[in-house]
Amino acid sequence: MSVMKRVSMMFRAKANKALDRMEDPRETLDYSYQTQLELLQKVRRGVADVATSRKRIELQMNQLQQSSDKLDRQARDALAVGREDLARDALTRKAGVQGQLGELNTQYTTLQGEEERLTGASQRLQARVDAFRTKKETIKATYTAAEAQTRINEAFTGISEEMGDVGLAIQRAEDKTEQMKARAGAIDELMASGALDDMVGGPRDDIQAELDRMGAGHDVEAELSRLKGELGQGSAPRQIEANSSGGAAAGPASDGQAAQAPPPAQPADQPQAGEGT
């Protein structure tokens, strides 16, 4: 049998079942009106929910776009100082970020569609509910059992079809929103854990660190020889100050090491060993 007919029969069967549950038709009207108002509330919440999710995705997309721009700048900087390996690394990461962005964008469009659809559904339902309220009062005022029954059935079937339709739209939007939330949550978690951070920048950005190190290379060398000179003049006891800063031992301790031995000069070694261009 025809798909269109079968779907409409399913909707009608639902409405009839609900109608059969009520004894007094007037009860049906009031009960149904209550349900309609609840459903309206639910649709409005649904619209708000979808909008919230959409905004969250928007924020994440902005963040990812910034990361992508940053990686792009880094690739240029790296190329400018002849580090093709670093530039390649930055561009690879940028491709990863762009991939994420692409997927988010697709889902963003989907959510936008759901939002529009739900907003429309909410307006339609509002109009039907208003119409139902008027009709319900008229029917109740002129109530004579036999005549009212058919009018009630008609109005009820009409509104229940609308409610079924809107109910489906809400379910659909809820599913989509859940998927989005899961995805947005996963990206947030990645950012918090630093996994994306590495890719994306921030304190652990090793590409930037290496670029900085190279830029600062000369200064570091100069500073080192200055320190060495000072130490040669016999100001060694000053290093004991490191102990007085107690808890924050990490910083001063490494300073001390730097002053005593030259290992941190590693990065300056690397470019020589792997001279690319």
Added chain:
Amino acid sequence: MIVRILGEGQLRVDDSAASELGELDAKLEATLERSDEAGFKSALGELLARVRAIGTPVEPGALEPSELILPGAGATMTEVRKLLADDGLIPG
């Protein structure tokens, strides 16, 4: 007659279009039977486009049941099968 497109609302369509829509609907039915998702999508798209083209939106205050109800754009076969199953997707 009144036709509802799920998620879009109701449209009033001239009764004379019934046989034309019936043919498109039969095509849709056939794709469902042979589980042809791609065919289903295009058949549904065609049917919806036709209904939208010849129908006029029903006034917002109307409270009339629809004679025919169509799955909305983007519906999958799985969704439609659930819709048709007893006690399926339809809330309420």
